[in-house]
Amino acid sequence: MNLTKASQKIIKVTTLVIFTGNLLGSIIDPDIAPNITLSQEAWLTGRLDSAFILYLTELDTAIYTKPTIYYNLAYLSYLKGDTEKTTFFIEKSLSENKNFGPALFLYGLLQLKRNDFSKALRLLSKASIHYSFREYPEYYLGLIQLKKGEPLKALRHFKRALRLNKKFTRTYPQMAKTYLLLGDTAKAENVLLDGLSHSYDAEILLSLGDLYSSLGNERKAKKYYGLFVYFFPYHPSYQRVTEWLNSHGVENPYTTDFSPPPERNPEDRFFPIGEEKLYNVFFGPIKSGELYTKIADTLNFNGIDVYKVYFSIDSNPALAFIATVHSDYITYLDQNSKLAVRHFLHTRENKIINEKIYDFDRKNGKFICRVVQKDGHIQYIEKWLPRYTTDGTSILFYARQLVKEKRNERVMTIIDENFVVSDINFTGKFEPVEHNDTVEMGILITGKNHYKGILGFTGNFRGWFRNNHTYLPIQADFEIWVGRILIKMGSQLELKLRKFAR
DSSP states (O other), X not given: OOOOHHXXXXXXXXXXXXXXXXXTTSSSOTXXXXXXXXXXXXXXXXXXXXXXXXXXXXXXXXXXXXXXXXXXXXXXXXXXXXXXXXXXXXXXXXXXXXXXHHHHHHHHHHHHHTTOHHHHHHHHHHHHHHOSOTHHHHHHHHHXXXXXXXXXXXXXXXXXXXXXXXXXXXXXXXXXXXXXXXXXXXHHHHHHHHHHHHOOOHHHHHHHHHHHHHTTOHHHHHHHHHHHHHHOTTSTTHHHHHHHHHHTTOOOOOOSSXXXXXXXXXXXXXXXXXXXXXXXXXXXXXXXXXXXXXXXXEEEETTEEEEXXXXXXXXXXXXXXXXXXXXXXXXXXXXXXXXXXXXXXXXXXXXXXXXXXXXXXXXXXEEXXXXXXXXXXXXXXXXXXXXXXXXXXXXXXXXXXXXXXXXXXXXXXXXXXXXXXXXXXXXXXXXXXXXXXXXXXXXXXXXXXXXXXXXXXXXXXXXXXXXXXXXXXXXXXXXXXXXXXXXXXXXXXXXXXXXXXX
């Protein structure tokens, strides 16, 4: 595994010729994210072979620190199942920095894959000190202790992982399993219900159904098995759970508040291309931020006709002592359903700085998230995707579809890689809305976010939409964790200035 500088330069020239211009044709807008490198763009958009070559070329110039580049090469090799290259690049990374957290964590995973628990424990314990995302090594330390038959030790690690990050939801089913091994059914139940409050993960719903089935609680088993079957038809346990439901007289899995949306077709394509709006955000009399939306274009992505839409949030710089948010989101929305197909997140929220792409593989029921963290190291997250799920910013565009259809819906939404619930209710009422020195009658919707989102959005909300073929949002108010905020459509001059944008 040696590359001479000459061969690296040849690769560099070749790849620059091949890949220059990809940013222009990508969901990643260079005006929004000008500092994303070609290697990062290749990684985020799922071109792993290209990303590997491009990261190799960076070793000469060291755009980031060499430990990061070597780690990224190791991680790409790990994802492709090449343990020899993974080992080589991890060791190169650690030779540059023996305490580099991502490399320690990945090396621990590699040893776990080899069933070398002793080395895995040592490396992951060290990673739990030096890795920024300490919940990851703590979780795997718990898994190792479970495999070793040490449930009390496993429990300590799982508890530590959740203290570090309650939204790290893969921990909840394993923690519940540990409590069951210790004979504490009540705590296992409480852990799973707590996990469900953070995310409707497939394994959490499945574990709840299995738990209640084992306890003979048929009513609750039907509820959680029903949710599981409704959301996750591609999961390996789908057939088993369906057979259980059928044997208990449940033929229709829609036993809860969720139900499938109607079939949508090209007649539902009503978004006006080029629509561009700015909304002012007020906390009481104070203008606390701006929201920007744009329906930029239409294109075909992976055989699906999509809208390319923009959504940006910019906080008032004068309120930086409270919060600083300058985040941009670009989404490909299915033109018929208005559900997300691909979603790019350029996140600048207080200390959270990263780039992400969410891919919604609805044909296989998979949610895939690729991340570039602030220091340049890459991460990969994959979960089972609940049916009819969209992302947290595109729900604004989805609400327009519901207003058009005059429908209520309980919508599954992705926030921070977790699956949470929003209720949107079409009231059929018209109310006067004042904006830009005019008054118009807006169509009222009400609803509730059952989670804490961007800027603390949570709880009840109202929205008013234009009563014409565009169903444009005019105004809204939301509960946040410290009161309410009002969102009002801005003027054309405010749109042109975008004073708070960065």
